[in-house]
Amino acid sequence: AQSVTQLDSQVPVFEEAPVELRCNYSSSVSVYLFWYVQYPNQGLQLLLKYLSGSTLVKGINGFEAEFNKSQTSFHLRKPSVHISDTAEYFCAVQYNFNKFYFGSGTKLNVKP
Amino acid sequence: DSGVTQTPKHLITATGQRVTLRCSPRSGDLSVYWYQQSLDQGLQFLIQYYNGEERAKGNILERFSAQQFPDLHSELNLSSLELGDSALYFCASSSPAGGRPTDTQYFGPGTRLTVL
Numbered sequence: 001a002q003s004v005t006q007l008d009s010q011v012p013v014f015e016e017a018p019v020e021l022r023c024n025y026s027s028s029v030s031v032y033l034f035w036y037v038q039y040p041n042q043g044l045q046l047l048l049k050y051l052s053g054s055t056l057v058k059g060i061n062g063f064e065a066e067f068n069k070s071q072t073s074f075h076l077r078k079p080s081v082h083i084s085d086t087a088e089y090f091c092a093v094q095y096n097f098n099k100f101y102f103g104s105g106t107k108l109n110v111k112p
Numbered sequence: 113d114s115g116v117t118q119t120p121k122h123l124i125t126a127t128g129q130r131v132t133l134r135c136s137p138r139s140g141d142l143s144v145y146w147y148q149q150s151l152d153q154g155l156q157f158l159i160q161y162y163n164g165e166e167r168a169k170g171n172i173l174e175r176f177s178a179q180q181f182p183d184l185h186s187e188l189n190l191s192s193l194e195l196g197d198s199a200l201y202f203c204a205s206s207s208p209a210g211g212r213p214t215d216t217q218y219f220g221p222g223t224r225l226t227v228l
Contacts, residue, residue, distance in 0.1 A: 042221060
């Protein structure tokens with residue numbers, strides 16, 4: 001069965017430190033990958049997406065992610081986080097031009 | 113502000129009842145998606161409509177149904193409500209052409225449904 005795994009439910013980090021949020025998916029011939037951010041009491045906002053081409057994808061707010069087909073991973077990174085990055089982050093995968101599957105989310109807590 | 117509006121913001125009802133959630137997409141967007149976010153199930157894709165027709169179906173229960181009207185707004189109908197249906201229901205819309213699933217989706221603020 002297709003699935004998306006976000007290994008860390010919570011990630012605490014100090015301001016200006018680097019962060020990596022992990023996402024693994026079950027393998028498929030055709031897969032599109034997304035990262036969304038959800039700020040408190042708001043809807044989701046697309047950070048970045050991988051459809052094809054370069055495996056390093058740059059998104060908004062200084063985030064980037066790398067598609068690794070051999071490890072079936074799509075980890076999200078930021079070299080220096082800000083307090084304003086405190087939010088919940090969701091990895092999503094679309095298989096075979098069809099349904100979306102979301103991970104369980106990772107709460108990023110940036111401390112001063 | 114994504115440009116997607118959802119009403120109502122909050123809804124409290126009892127088990128066995130029926131409710132309708134409404135979504136207005138961004139101006140010009142033809143695709144509408146519905147999602148459910150709950151503590152138990154996480155974030156789940158329910159259904160997608162494109163220009164009035166069902167395009168893709170996810171984990172939508174038979175008690176739930178949706179439609180998209182000629183003016184492109186959409187409604188999600190939830191019937192025979194159970195306690196477990198308490199969740200945040202999001203609507204999203206995507207860019208005007210094609211209705212491809214990889215088009216960027218813009219999410220509304222959600223409707224919080226509480227079933228007592």
